[in-house]
Amino acid sequence: MTILLTGASGLVGSAFARAAKRRGHRVIGLVGAFPGAIDGLEVKQQVDLSNDAATTAAVLDAFPEAIVNCAAVSVPEQCDANPALAQALNVTLPTTLARLAHHVSARFVHLSSEQVFDGTHSKPYAATDALAPINLYGRQKIESERAVHAAAADFAVTIRAPLLMGNSVGGQRSNHERLFADWAAGRTPRLFTDEFRQTCTAENLAEVMVELCERQDLRGIFHWAGTELVSRYALGVAIREHFKLTATQAPITAVARAEVPEAARKRQARLALNISPLAGKLKTRPQAVAEQLAELNVPPPCRAWYLGLQ
CATH class of the missing domain: 3.90.25 (UDP-galactose 4-epimerase; domain 1)
Incomplete structure (x- = not known):
């Protein structure tokens, strides 16, 4: 299938491009100012993802069968430093992509975060547990989840991910x-x-996201992480x-x-995240x-x- 990928130069985005190519998919990757090559992309396009018109044009031009959103301002301190840009990329962008996914009948895989929770539970968080973010990034991720599933309920799946390990394109992100x-x-x-986290690698998460592109029967919000x-x-x-x-x-x-x-x-x-509901449905195993x-x-x-x- 043809997959449109946002945030293709990031830690998860670049891992997703490689994983999707291995499974025979054609990936069109959208990046900001990143100048280098990205393994796994058939096409790389520079697009200002904070510009709604530019994003819309890129999606409609590609007319993909799936849209995968890995673009974000994902460091809480950076969200605090530039809340307007963080809002544009963390909320407005996925909302636009969800509307477009509904318009072109494309599968939509959205990446969210464990930081929608406050970290006070002694047991692993279920996807249905009460949300209580303690930072702007977490609040924006909640807003994005609600907007995405309101706009593309029949097409969207959200993955809440943990602290990530892995090898980024520039070697500075993980x-x-x-x-x-x-x-x-x-x-x-x-x-x-x-301070405890249930880390996983970007490569492992990417394999999950590729599977979800192929599994359109799975919709809603799920958790993914490692086993420890x-x-x-x-x-x-x-x-x-x-x-x-x-x-x-x-x-x-x-x-x-x-x-x-x-x-x-x-x-x-x-x-800690309860990953059983999703792990029981996929071939990819947590690490x-x-x-x-x-x-x-x-x-x-x-x-x-x-x-x-x-």
Whole structure:
């Protein structure tokens, strides 16, 4: 099928392009200013996705069988810094895409976030649990979900995703890539020992999203994540050990949320997701942390630093 992909240069978007190509689909990728090649795309188009008319023209020109939305301002601090742009990409864009999906009868796969929850539950969140975001990003994701399913109820599926691992096109977007950037620059990241996430890789999530393009019988909101809940600190240590770095070469400071109350106020303590409803319907399987680590590469911007340690 022909799939129109927004955010094709991002961590999930680029992974989706590769996964869709492997399954024989034709992917038209929309990017902003990204100049490089993206593996898996048959066509790459530069489109201002904050411009409704430009987005509409791109969709109608492609007339796709499926639309996949991976474009977002996904860092909460960046949403706070530029709320107008975040609103345009996190809410207005998916709303427009959903209306267009309904218009051209295309499957619509929308990417949302675990941050629609407040992180106070001791049990994994179900898709039907009450929403209680603690930041602007989470509020925008809720608004986008409601708009998408109102505009394209017969065509749309939303995936709420967790903290993501993986190898981005530029080597600067994912969790391990940001850690490497700190270490290469001589900085010591501070990671919470009591902040827990159920991480998965962008590649694994992309496989799920490709399956959902093909499974038009699945509609509504679902959760996807890995199989293990792990603290930010434990994950950082696991990444360091995977790349055979020492604590001197790649230092990490362990901190508790109570030590940094201002930061903790804007971050959820525990985000575990109930993935059983979707995992029971797909061929793609959720991964343990060890499987996720095995997929990670040394980020290109940090390779010289890393090789210098060997």
